[in-house]
Amino acid sequence: MAELLSQEEIDRALSTELPHWTQEGDAIRRSFKMPAFMDGIRLVQQVAEVAEDLDHHPDIDIRWTTVTFTLSTHSAGGLTSKDLRLAADIDKLAA
Numbered sequence: 001m002a003e004l005l006s007q008e009e010i011d012r013a014l015s016t017e018l019p020h021w022t023q024e025g026d027a028i029r030r031s032f033k034m035p036a037f038m039d040g041i042r043l044v045q046q047v048a049e050v051a052e053d054l055d056h057h058p059d060i061d062i063r064w065t066t067v068t069f070t071l072s073t074h075s076a077g078g079l080t081s082k083d084l085r086l087a088a089d090i091d092k093l094a095a
Contacts, residue, residue, distance in 0.1 A: 040067040
């Protein structure tokens with residue numbers, strides 16, 4: 001099982017590596033405004049493939065052209081390095 005990150009580790013990652021992500025309780029979240037609905041669906045498909053390879057699956061909310069990803073390691077009860085890695089991968093896919 002992945003180990004929980006300290007608040008200091010989370011704060012450091014959000015301020016340096018993942019500045020567009022925000023912490024909400026025991027999760028991190030980011031929304032992406034896509035040009036069109038199908039662009040958002042394509043992003044979700046790409047993220048799903050990466051998440052499946054990592055065996056770490058985000059919560060995904062699709063609202064027309066806005067896609068929101070929420071990451072938390074439920075089995076660990078909070079944020080772990082798995083969440084930071086997936087967040088970085090999502091950022092790269094959305095770029």
